Each structure stands twice: as C-alpha cells, then as structure tokens.
Amino acid sequence: MSFVVYPALDIRDGxxxxxLQGDYAQQTTYGDDPLPRAQAFAAVGARWMHLVDLDAARAGGYTLAPLLAQIAASTSLKVQTGGGVRGRDDVARLLDAGASRVVIGSLAVRDPGSVLAWLQEFGPDRLTIALDARQGExxxxxxxxxxxTETADATLDELALRYAQAGMEHLLCTDIARDGMLSGPNLDLYAHLSRRLPGVAVQASGGVRDVADVAA
Incomplete structure (x- = not known):
C-alpha cells in the first residue's frame, strides 16, 4: 500500500x-487565503489535500462548497473534505460539489448504522471514516x-473494527492530545491500527512536525 502525504487546511470564518487539541478557544490564524495555499500544495506535487470546515464541525451546515469548487477548477488536487455532515444528502452534495472523498466524523460515531449504509451506497473509496480519539488514564x-466537545460510549478499537468488517477502506485517526501541538505523531497508535485493520488505509493525523516524522 502506497504512502500519501495529505496537506490539510482547517477553515474557520473564512x-x-x-x-490546539481541538479547542476552539485556542486558535492560531494563518491568513484568509485558503485557495492560494491549496494551489501552492498542488504546485509542489501534492495529489490530495484534506479540507475541514471547523464552523460546520460544531454547528452543522457545510460552508466550503464554493472553495471546494475553486480548488477543483484551478488545481489537479483530489480533495477529501468534511465538517458538519449530518445526513445522506450532505454526503451527496459534497460529492456533487467536487469532493473526491467525504470525511464523516461525529456521525460515524453517533449513527454507525446510517454510515455503514452509505459505504454501500456511495462506495468505500468515496468516504473517509474519521475516528478522532483521546486516550484515557x-x-x-x-x-x-x-x-x-462530547465523548461517545464506543471505543476506537470497537468501532474501527466494525467499520473494517463492513468494507471501510479509509480511516482517518487523529490523536487529539497531539493535534496542533507539533509534538510528534503517536506512532504506537498507528502501528496498532495498521495491525488491527489489515487492508484499511490508515491516515495518521496529529503532531507532525517535519519530514522525519513523515518518514517515521
């Protein structure tokens, strides 16, 4: 299975x-230029990018469809995107707007029955299941x-295995404790997931600082 680097853009209020660790009160702002940044990723050889609507992740109602269309029109990037997916029609709209894959996070935890059905309807290559996790004591x-901001009853191991057994191909897992911290990725977590879920492409997210972390 090949290794792919996904540059990521998180968007809030444009x-x-x-x-820091998913805390909306601890935000660093880098500019109001998501499209030029996406174009710069493409110019240096990126094939995919990860685009997150942080406003929608909390309140619902995906707002980045115009940006998604601009990226599709002006670059060769394939985009996986999410934030605020609350139902089947949201998935269909994002795919119609130019997304190559739709990321489903909270709903994948809260309503796996529906998401499992969408894997069958849209195909497992069109959905990325995002199971972002925090390790307890x-x-x-x-x-x-x-x-x-809320914690579900299911565990990462339980739910990831359930999706894998149903045909999931793409799992995005963020170690929340490392997200935005530039403290290095949790290599043990991703090694564990890769062993537990053979055949699933595991996307490692959180803590990456430099090319050595990517290589590791």
Whole structure:
C-alpha cells in the first residue's frame, strides 16, 4: 500500500487556522487565503489535500462548497473534505460539489448504522471514516464528537473494527492530545491500527512536525 502525504487546511470564518487539541478557544490564524495555499500544495506535487470546515464541525451546515469548487477548477488536487455532515444528502452534495472523498466524523460515531449504509451506497473509496480519539488514564482510546466537545460510549478499537468488517477502506485517526501541538505523531497508535485493520488505509493525523516524522 502506497504512502500519501495529505496537506490539510482547517477553515474557520473564512480563515486558515489551527486549533490546539481541538479547542476552539485556542486558535492560531494563518491568513484568509485558503485557495492560494491549496494551489501552492498542488504546485509542489501534492495529489490530495484534506479540507475541514471547523464552523460546520460544531454547528452543522457545510460552508466550503464554493472553495471546494475553486480548488477543483484551478488545481489537479483530489480533495477529501468534511465538517458538519449530518445526513445522506450532505454526503451527496459534497460529492456533487467536487469532493473526491467525504470525511464523516461525529456521525460515524453517533449513527454507525446510517454510515455503514452509505459505504454501500456511495462506495468505500468515496468516504473517509474519521475516528478522532483521546486516550484515557485506563489506556482506552475513546471518541470525542461534536467538535471534540462530547465523548461517545464506543471505543476506537470497537468501532474501527466494525467499520473494517463492513468494507471501510479509509480511516482517518487523529490523536487529539497531539493535534496542533507539533509534538510528534503517536506512532504506537498507528502501528496498532495498521495491525488491527489489515487492508484499511490508515491516515495518521496529529503532531507532525517535519519530514522525519513523515518518514517515521
């Protein structure tokens, strides 16, 4: 299985931002130029990018369709995007707007029955299941949802295996404790997921600082 680097843009109120550990009160703003940044990624050889609507992740109602269309029209990038997917029609609209894959996060935790059906309807290559996790003191990886402000009952291991058994091809997993921290990725977590989910393309997210982290 090949290794692909996904440059990521998180958008809030039209700004390119990063949050510390998903905390909306701890935001660093980098500018109001998401399209030129996407074009710059494409210019240096990126094939995919990851685009997140942070406003929609908390409140619902995806707002980046115009930006998605501009990226599709002006670059060769394939885009996986999400934030605020609340139902089947949201998935269809994002695919129609030019997304190559739709990222489903909170709903994948809250309503796996529906999301499992969408894997069959749209095809597993069109959906990325995002199971963002925080490790408890007991060592168990649990799944905060709703912009990482609430915690679900299911564990990462339980739900990831359920999706894999149903045909999931793409799993995005963020170690929330490392997200936006530039502290290095959780290599143990991704090694564990790769062993547990053979045949699933695991997307590692959170903590990447430099090319050495990518190589690791």
């Amino acid at each position: 700004q390119v931002v990063r949050l 007991d060592g168990v990886w649990r799944l905060p949802v709703h912009g990482w």
